[in-house]
Amino acid sequence: MTLRLATMSDLPIIIDIYNQTIPSHEVTADLKPVTVDQRRAWFLEHTPEHYPMWVVLLDEMVVGWLSFSPFYGRAAYAKTTEIAIYLDRSVQGKGLGSQVLKQVPIQLAKVGLTAVIANIFSSNLPSIKLFKKFGYEQWGFLPAVAELNGRSNDLVIMGKHY
Template sequence: MSRELRQAAMSDLPVIVDIYNQTIPGHQVTADLKPVTVSQRRDWFLAHSPEHYPLWVIVQDDLVVGWVSLSPFYGRAAYAKTAEISVYLDRTVQGQGVGSWVLTQLPTELVEVGLTTLVAFIFSSNLPSIKLFKKFDYQQWGFLPAVAELAGHPNDLVILGRHYSH
C-alpha cells in the first residue's frame, strides 16, 4: 500500500467536498447541518496556500481518501504560527490507521510552512477523533459546554492543542 500527502489541486475539490459531506448526517464531526457544494467551498479552498496554510489530500494507492487543512487560528499577526487543523477521511478508510499516519507526517510538514502550534476543535461526542489527537500528545486546552446544537441535542466543543516547537 502506498500513501502520500500532497498539496490539493482545484481538481481535488469535488472529492474533498464529497468526503466532507459524508460526515454531515452523523452530526459528530462538523457543525454544518446541510451538505455543501463545490462552488460554496471554492473560496475556502483558495484561502489555503502551500507556503503557510496548506490544504493537503491524502492519497492511498492512487486514490484520494482524505484531506488535511491548516487554517488561520485567529486573524491577528501574533497568531501567525498557530493553525487550526482539520482532518477528514473517507468512510471507507476510517479506523485503518490513516489518521495516525497523517499525524506522524505533520512535524516535518510544519517546519516547511513555519507553523509551531496546532489546535483542533472537536465535538465531545467525536470520541474517535479525540482519541486520535490525544494519542499524538495533543492536550485539552479548552472546553466549551453546549455551544452547538446537532440533531436537536446540545454538543460540547473540546479544544485540543499541541506545540511542535518554540
C-alpha cells in the same frame, strides 16, 4: 499513504468526503451538505506557503484531506493553525488518521507553524483519542455551544506545541 498538495481539481472529492460526515452530527457543525461553489473561496485561502491543504492518497486514490487554516486571523497568531483531517468512510478506523498525524510535524516545519489547535465535538471520541495518542492536550472546553440534530454538544479544543 502519501500526501500531495491539493489542487482545484481535487475540490469535488474534498467536498464529497467532507459531506460524508454531516449526517452523523459528530464531526462538523454544518447541518446540510456544502457545494463546491460554496467552498471555492475557502479552498483558495489555503496556500502552500503558509496554510496548505493536502489530499491523502492511498494507492494513488484520494481518500482524505488535511488542512492547516488560520487560527484567529490576527498577526500575533500567525504561527498557530487550526488543523482539519477528514477521511473517506471507506478507510476510517484503519489507522490512516495516525499516518496522517505522523506527517504533521514535517509539514509544520516547512511552513513555519509552531502550534496546532483541533476543535473536536466531545461526542467524537475516536478523534479525541487519536489526537491524544499524538500528545495533544485539552486546552479548552466550551460546553453546549453547538446544537446538532436537536441536542447540544460541547466543543473540546485540543492543542499541541511543536
